[in-house]
Structures are given as C-alpha cells and as structure tokens.
Amino acid sequence: MSTKCENCVIRQYNALRVLNTEDLAEINATKKLQSVSKGDMIFKEGQRLSGIYCVRNGATKLSKITASGRDQIVKIASKGEILGQRSIVCDENANLSATALNDMEVCFIPKSAIKNRIAHNPLFVKELLVNMATELRIADDMIVNLSEKTVKQRLAQALLYLKKQFGEDPLTGDLTLVLSREDLAAAIGTATESCIRLLSDFKKKGYITTQGKNIKILQLDALEELTKDF
Amino acid sequence: MSTKCENCVIRQYNALRVLNTEDLAEINATKKLQSVSKGDMIFKEGQRLSGIYCVRNGATKLSKITASGRDQIVKIASKGEILGQRSIVCDENANLSATALNDMEVCFIPKSAIKNRIAHNPLFVKELLVNMATELRIADDMIVNLSEKTVKQRLAQALLYLKKQFGEDPLTGDLTLVLSREDLAAAIGTATESCIRLLSDFKKKGYITTQGKNIKILQLDALEELTKDF
DNA sequence: TTTAAAACATGATAATTATCACATTAGGAA
DNA sequence: TTCCTAATGTGATAATTATCATGTTTTAAA
Numbered sequence: 001m002s003t004k005c006e007n008c009v010i011r012q013y014n015a016l017r018v019l020n021t022e023d024l025a026e027i028n029a030t031k032k033l034q035s036v037s038k039g040d041m042i043f044k045e046g047q048r049l050s051g052i053y054c055v056r057n058g059a060t061k062l063s064k065i066t067a068s069g070r071d072q073i074v075k076i077a078s079k080g081e082i083l084g085q086r087s088i089v090c091d092e093n094a095n096l097s098a099t100a101l102n103d104m105e106v107c108f109i110p111k112s113a114i115k116n117r118i119a120h121n122p123l124f125v126k127e128l129l130v131n132m133a134t135e136l137r138i139a140d141d142m143i144v145n146l147s148e149k150t151v152k153q154r155l156a157q158a159l160l161y162l163k164k165q166f167g168e169d170p171l172t173g174d175l176t177l178v179l180s181r182e183d184l185a186a187a188i189g190t191a192t193e194s195c196i197r198l199l200s201d202f203k204k205k206g207y208i209t210t211q212g213k214n215i216k217i218l219q220l221d222a223l224e225e226l227t228k229d230f
Numbered sequence: 231m232s233t234k235c236e237n238c239v240i241r242q243y244n245a246l247r248v249l250n251t252e253d254l255a256e257i258n259a260t261k262k263l264q265s266v267s268k269g270d271m272i273f274k275e276g277q278r279l280s281g282i283y284c285v286r287n288g289a290t291k292l293s294k295i296t297a298s299g300r301d302q303i304v305k306i307a308s309k310g311e312i313l314g315q316r317s318i319v320c321d322e323n324a325n326l327s328a329t330a331l332n333d334m335e336v337c338f339i340p341k342s343a344i345k346n347r348i349a350h351n352p353l354f355v356k357e358l359l360v361n362m363a364t365e366l367r368i369a370d371d372m373i374v375n376l377s378e379k380t381v382k383q384r385l386a387q388a389l390l391y392l393k394k395q396f397g398e399d400p401l402t403g404d405l406t407l408v409l410s411r412e413d414l415a416a417a418i419g420t421a422t423e424s425c426i427r428l429l430s431d432f433k434k435k436g437y438i439t440t441q442g443k444n445i446k447i448l449q450l451d452a453l454e455e456l457t458k459d460f
Numbered sequence: 461t462t463t464a465a466a467a468c469a470t471g472a473t474a475a476t477t478a479t480c481a482c483a484t485t486a487g488g489a490a
Numbered sequence: 491t492t493c494c495t496a497a498t499g500t501g502a503t504a505a506t507t508a509t510c511a512t513g514t515t516t517t518a519a520a
Contacts, residue, residue: 064370066378067458074370089363095370122352125359132362133319139369140294140304140325146376147419148296151477181498189377191478196499212486213497228297381507411468421508426469442516443467 003033003107010056010107013080015127023117023124032108036060042083042098042106049094051110053083058104059166059177062096063186073187074139076101076177078166085128086135088114101179146189149227154188155198156226159208163217174214181213233263233337240286240337243310245357253347253354262338266290272313272328272336279324281340283313288334289396289407292326293416303417304369306331306407308396315358316365318344331409376419379457384418385428386456389438393447404444411443 005028011017019027036042036058043049045064059078063071074096077083087094088111117124145154159175166177179187185195199215202208207219217223235258241247249257266272266288273279275294289308293301304326307313317324318341347354375384389405396407409417415425429445432438437449447453 064374066374068378070378072374072377074373086363086366089359090367092367095367118356122355125352125355126348129319129355129359129362132359132366133316136316136362136366136369137320137322137325139366139373142373143304143369143376143419144294144296144302146373147302148298148300150475192497193479193499194477197477200499380505422467423469423509424507427507430469 004028005031005107008056010054010080014054014082015085015124015131016054016082018123018127019117019121023121026116027109027113030110030113034106034108036100036104036106038100038102038104040100042100043094045094045097047094049084049087049111051108052085052088052114053098053106053108055079055081055083056105056107059101060098060104061101061183061187062098064096070191071097071186072189073183074142075135076165076187078177085114086132089118089128089132101177101183151188151190151194152198152201153227153229154190155184155195155202156207156223158184158188159215159217160220160223160227162215163220168216172214173216174211175217178213234258235261235337240284240310244284244312245315245354245361246284246312248353248357249347249351253351256346257339257343260340260343264336264338266330266334266336268330268332270330272330273324275324275327277324279314279317279341281338282315282318282344283328284337284339285309285311285313286335286337288336289331290328290334291331291413291416292328294326300421301327301416302419303413304372305365306395306417308407315344316362319348319358319362331407331413381418381420381424382428382431383457384420385414385425385432386437386453388414388418389445389447390450390453390457392445393450398446402444403446404441405446408443 005011005016005019005024006021011019016027031054033056034053042053042060055078057079059076060083061073062075062077062083063073065071077098083098083106084094086092118128145157149157162175162177162179166175168175181196181199182192185192188195199208199210202223203210205222207217207222209216209218235241235246235254236251241249246257261284263286264283272283272290285308287309289306290313291303292305292307292313293303295301307328313328313336314324316322348358375387379387392405392407392409396405398405411426411429412422415422418425429438429440432453433440435452437447437452439446439448
C-alpha cells in the first residue's frame with residue numbers, strides 16, 4: 001500500500017476522498033505515517049490535538065475515564081476512520097482518549113493542513129458534515145441502547161457487532177478483533193466481572209466458545225434473538 | 231418579535247446567523263410559522279422530513295420509543311435550536327421523534343431552501359458542521375454519564391441542568407420547564423416509579439420541594455455534591 | 461361541579477447488576 | 491524454564507433498579 005495520499009485507498013472510506021490533487025499534495029507533504037503499538041495511547045482526553053489521525057490499520061478504542069476509575073468506550077474506530085476531527089472542527093481539546101487495541105498504522109495530518117482544506121474546499125466541509133451527522137445518529141442510538149437494554153442484551157449485541165465489523169478468523173472462526181474482558185465490559189458499560197459471568201453463561205448455553213481471550217460465535221441466531229427480547 | 235427572518239433574533243443562536251440578505255430572502259419566502267400545542271408531535275421517528283424546524287418558543291423532547299414501549303429522551307431542544315437538521319444533512323428519515331413539552335412556536339423551513347444554502351454558502355455548511363460536532367460531544371458525554379452514574383446521580387444532574395438551562399420562576403422559585411415524572415424518568419433513563427421514589431427521597435432530605443409537577447431546588451450544593459460522588 | 465382518566469405516589473417484591481474476596485490461568489520477563 | 495504479574499473466572503453477598511399492585515391526587519372534560 002502506497003504511503004502517498006494520492007494513491008491511498010484508505011481515504012476512500014472518509015471525507016478525504018473528495019480532496020483534489022492540489023489538496024492532496026499539501027496533505028501528503030505534511031502528513032506523517034506513525035506506528036502505534038497495542039495499548040499505546042494516541043491521544044488523551046483533555047489534550048490539545050495538533051492534528052488528526054487517519055487509521056490505516058488496526059483498531060482503537062475511544063473512551064473516557066469515569067470518576068470511579070473505570071473507563072467507558074464510546075466508539076471503536078478502525079481502518080479508514082479519522083480520529084480527532086471533532087476536536088479540530090470545534091477547536092476544542094480532545095473529549096475522548098484514543099488507545100490502540102492492537103498494533104496500528106496511522107497517518108498524522110497536521111491541523112493546519114486540515115484547516116486549510118476546510119477554509120478552501122466546501123465539498124470537503126460538506127463531507128465532514130455528513131460524516132459527523134452520521135456519528136451523531138450512532139451516538140444517539142447508543143444512548144437509547146444503554147438505557148433500554150440489559151447488560152446481557154448489550155453483550156450479545158456487542159459480539160454481533162464485532163463479527164459484523166471485524167469478521168472472524170477464516171481458520172478458527174474466532175472473532176478477529178480480540179478485546180480484553182475489561183475492554184469488552186467497558187464497551188457495553190458494565191463491570192468486568194458481570195461481563196465475564198455473562199460470557200460464561202453464553203458458553204454454558206452453547207452460544208459461544210472461548211479460548212483465552214478469543215471468542216467464537218456458535219449460535220448467531222440465538223444472540224440475535226437475545227438482542228430483540230423485552 | 232418579527233416573523234421576518236431578516237429581523238429575527240432567534241437565528242443568532244444557530245447556524246442561520248451566518249446567512250446573508252440574499253439567503254435570508256429565500257428562507258423567509260418559504261418558511262412557515264407554526265404553533266404547536268403541548269404534547270403534539272412535530273415529527274416522528276422514521277418519518278421523512280420535508281424541512282427543518284427552528285424553535286422560536288417553548289421546548290421539545292427528542293426521543294425514541296424503545297422495544298419495551300418506554301421512550302428514552304436523547305435531548306431537550308428549546309429556543310433557537312433547530313430540529314431535523316441531522317436528517318436533512320444525511321438525507322435520512324428522522325431518527326428521533328420530536329414532541330412539544332409545552333406550547334411552542336416553530337418556523338418550518340423547507341428542505342429545498344436549506345439544501346440550496348448548503349450548496350451555495352460554504353460558511354453556512356461550516357456553521358452546521360461546528361454545531362453538529364458540538365452535539366456529538368454532548369451525546370458522547372451522555373453515553374459516559376449513562377453508564378457511569380447511578381440513577382440518583384443522573385436525577386440530581388437533570389435537575390441542575392433544568393435550572394441552568396431554563397431557569398426558575400422568579401416568584402415561586404420553581405423550575406421553569408415543567409416535565410411530567412414520566413418525561414423526567416425518560417430523560418435520565420429509568421422507570422417512572424424509580425424517578426418518583428428518588429424525588430421523594432430528595433424531598434425527605436430537604437434538597438427540593440414539589441407541588442404537583444412543579445419542583446423547587448432548595449439545596450443546590452447538595453445536588454451538586456451528589457453528582458460528583460463515586 | 462361532577463366524574464372519569466391520567467398522573468403521582470408508595471409498598472412489596474423480584475430481578476439485575478455491582479462489589480468484594482479469592483482461586484485459577486495465562487503470558488511475559490528474568 | 492521459572493517465577494511473577496496481570497488477566498480471567500467464580501462464589502457470596504450487597505446494592506441498585508425494575509416491576510407489579512394499589513391507593514391517592516390532579517387534571518381535564520362533560
């Protein structure tokens with residue numbers, strides 16, 4: 001995969017796709033490819049961002065540490081997604097922390113380059129707008145989910161999401177994106193022990209199997225049924 | 231208050247403020263002032279919107295009916311805020327329902343007028359973008375709140391929010407925006423009975439008094455302390 | 461004003477979820 | 491490898507929250 005923005009396929013997934021040759025030249029001249037190791041923090045809540053990060057590879061959690069010390073994952077971002085665009089658009093400090101869930105490659109694009117594009121390319125602004133509006137809908141839906149569904153339902157939903165979004169290992173059938181029990185709990189908004197307990201329950205019922213951190217879904221329909229219950 | 235967009239002070243609160251005379255002329259020519267009675271639904275989840283609504287007066291809840299029949303309030307919008315802009319931007323059906331919490335006046339602005347402004351006024355698009363980005367931050371924070379805080383903390387927070395956002399009656403000291411217990415429960419994501427029980431608890435402790443649906447905050451500091459606990 | 465319906469309120473109880481304690485296992489460093 | 495630490499897993503229990511039942515009060519309509 002080329003590291004030249006002009007040839008980069010990754011940007012097809014985000015607002016950068018509408019940039020013209022001239023725009024891309026500046027982005028390309030100023031961007032920096034970075035390797036991020038699993039567990040590394042790309043940026044931290046409250047930090048002033050000097051640019052955005054375009055994810056080339058790997059996945060990251062966007063989360064916030066709560067007063068009680070736990071953290072709540074608001075979103076998982078992966079290939080093609082941009083981190084930090086909300087903060088840059090609003091000229092605010094980061095509202096969430098971004099932590100690598102596995103080894104990643106990201107392109108750092110300095111704020112100035114993005115601000116220039118925003119100032120001069122209306123099409124780009126509109127793309128950003130549509131993107132942000134979509135994220136808002138997803139966040140709104142998550143609010144409804146958190147208050148409507150039980151922890152069990154949210155866990156089932158999270159497993160289905162992981163399968164749909166990141167797929168399964170073609171050999172073993174295990175979910176490709178491997179989360180620690182702690183992260184999985186943080187994603188569905190519950191205590192780690194509760195999450196583990198429910199996974200055990202799913203195992204007992206034959207919905208899934210586990211091997212270490214790996215999870216394999218056996219009965220998709222059972223999990224889907226669970227998410228619908230009320 | 232004038233009903234001519236050119237002289238309308240309401241639009242100072244939202245993205246419409248950056249429109250020029252020419253833009254405003256088209257908006258003004260096509261907009262329609264509407265009265266909405268308390269309890270009326272302005273639009274419903276899933277509905278195709280033919281425009282946006284600019285709130286001149288009153289307040290509305292933006293909510294979603296859950297599978298179990300309850301509804302969860304995602305946001306309360308009032309004077310100066312625009313309803314439906316997300317759906318128009320994304321060309322999607324409404325994701326939330328908008329229901330008047332009291333008698334309202336709203337200006338309906340047809341989709342075409344807004345789409346024209348988006349197509350021709352980059353400044354307007356940028357304003358929308360910043361607006362949407364801010365709403366996204368608020369939604370993200372709500373996600374963290376819902377999973378971090380107890381119902382009691384969220385109720386305390388909601389009361390403080392109502393005071394800050396809508397103020398108190400200068401005579402009685404009651405919160406200006408009056409919500410039914412059911413709506414208050416829907417806003418904090420709990421059962422109506424739980425909400426009522428906690429209000430009784432707050433009363434017993436002397437934090438608030440109630441008279442019918444009216445609520446008066448007596449001990450602001452106590453409620454603030456509650457929201458911080460862990 | 462009367463009356464019916466809706467909203468409010470509270471008790472009893474069940475279900476869900478968190479917390480604490482502790483055992484086991486896995487994974488990485490010396 | 492061996493050891494240490496962190497993660498996983500489970501039990502016991504407490505706390506929180508939901509649900510159901512039922513009575514009371516408000517509200518609004520006839």
